[in-house]
Amino acid sequence: MWLLGTARANLVFFPQPEDVPGGYAILSHTWLEGKEETFQKPSRSSPPWFNPRDRLTPKVRSFLELAEQHGHEYAWVDTCCINKESSAELSEGINSMFRYYARSTICYVYLSDVGYSYDDPDEMWIFFRRSRWHKRGWTLQELIASRVLVFYSKEWISLGTKYELADRLKEATGISEAVLRFESPFTDASIATRISWAAHRETARPEDAAYSLFGLFGVNMPTLYGEGRLAFCRLLMEISKTSRDPSSFLLGRRRDRPIAERTR
Numbered sequence: 001m002w003l004l005g006t007a008r009a010n011l012v013f014f015p016q017p018e019d020v021p022g023g024y025a026i027l028s029h030t031w032l033e034g035k036e037e038t039f040q041k042p043s044r045s046s047p048p049w050f051n052p053r054d055r056l057t058p059k060v061r062s063f064l065e066l067a068e069q070h071g072h073e074y075a076w077v078d079t080c081c082i083n084k085e086s087s088a089e090l091s092e093g094i095n096s097m098f099r100y101y102a103r104s105t106i107c108y109v110y111l112s113d114v115g116y117s118y119d120d121p122d123e124m125w126i127f128f129r130r131s132r133w134h135k136r137g138w139t140l141q142e143l144i145a146s147r148v149l150v151f152y153s154k155e156w157i158s159l160g161t162k163y164e165l166a167d168r169l170k171e172a173t174g175i176s177e178a179v180l181r182f183e184s185p186f187t188d189a190s191i192a193t194r195i196s197w198a199a200h201r202e203t204a205r206p207e208d209a210a211y212s213l214f215g216l217f218g219v220n221m222p223t224l225y226g227e228g229r230l231a232f233c234r235l236l237m238e239i240s241k242t243s244r245d246p247s248s249f250l251l252g253r254r255r256d257r258p259i260a261e262r263t264r
Helices: 058-069 087-103 121-130 138-145 166-173 191-197 230-242 247-252
Strands: 002-005 011-013 025-028 074-076 106-110 149-152 158-161
Touching: 025 058, 025 087, 025 138, 058 074, 058 106, 087 138, 106 138, 121 166, 138 166
Parallel strands: 025 074, 025 106, 106 149
Antiparallel strands: 002 011, 002 074, 149 158
């Protein structure tokens, strides 16, 4: 996996997440079209008098600065740590993403549509519950996989941890507090229940509605952009190979209404 050095935003390669000395911080966020970093943007080398971190977008720069302040030497951001020009690296990144979040030391969730308020905290929590972060397909696995997860407002003010906000997160996502607090393994939930967690989430591409669920079912399979709703059919077939959960058969009746129309 590629990681960013938090001090200079230089790309560094590690064969496995477990190989990163001291672990790594990871970012969970929602994309803004045309305003995200790419794999090619961070510099692998630059003159010592210039810090390439300074030319990154405010979101990524603030994340790296915060991670560095908290003592993390390395960090992972999906937009610029996966080489999307390589189909092999993209497929590997998608199949490994749940593991990346699960193995992270800490996950920072940046809520760009939630402003911090000292004067009206009730309104702030209303915006928290309505945040688009709760409605994106990819953020579901990030919420489930990350053991230490901290939410931040658009000003980068801490709102609390996943453990502390479990009741509010249940209202926003429908996921039980026991699962969010790691008191009950998410794998104990039925296949239908896990699929239901994604029922109101959206993805930019229909295939990602299936690809973003790989980690929730322990599935690894090739990513084939262009297959559309067939991706979800392939996902169900892979799940059926290793599961005897009868709830999976109920999902087959819903294939004509692809999850992409109900999720990000």
